[in-house]
Structures are given as structure tokens and as C-alpha cells.
Amino acid sequence: MHDGIELEGKGRPTAVVVTSEFVHEAHVQRAALGMTGLDPVVIDHPLSTLTEAEIERRIDQVVAQVEAAWLATQR
DSSP: HHHHHHHHHHOOOOOEEGGGGGHHHHHHHHHHHTTTTOOEEOOOOOTTTHHHHHHHHHHHHHHHHHHHHHOOOOO
């Protein structure tokens, strides 16, 4: 979240990807850092134990969310 907030603050549209296990923490961090409009893109947890093919399927599930975050004109 910190990097995403820094990039957003510089005017660069950002998609912060978190696993479902860390959504609460992402919301707490964005509130503490003053950017409540930065919604994380959420993928299923876990990620580290997946095969490359499984990770690609997870990516396919969130492409639309990432594109929407990048193309957002207002936060």
C-alpha cells in the first residue's frame, strides 16, 4: 500500500494487489496514510505456494479491476 499511495500521490494511477488475507490491513494502512480512495485489487489467498499456471489464472480474474484502477480519473 505504501508504494501505491506514493505513486498515486505523484499522479500515477496505481493498482495495489493484495491477497484476501490482507484486505483489512490494506484498508487500515490506506486510512492511516490518508488515501481512503485507493481500493486494493484482491486475489485469493495464498499466492506463494501456487504454480505458475495457477498464478496466471489468478491474474486473469483481476485484469479488469487493474485496468479500471489504471484508467480511473478521480479518486
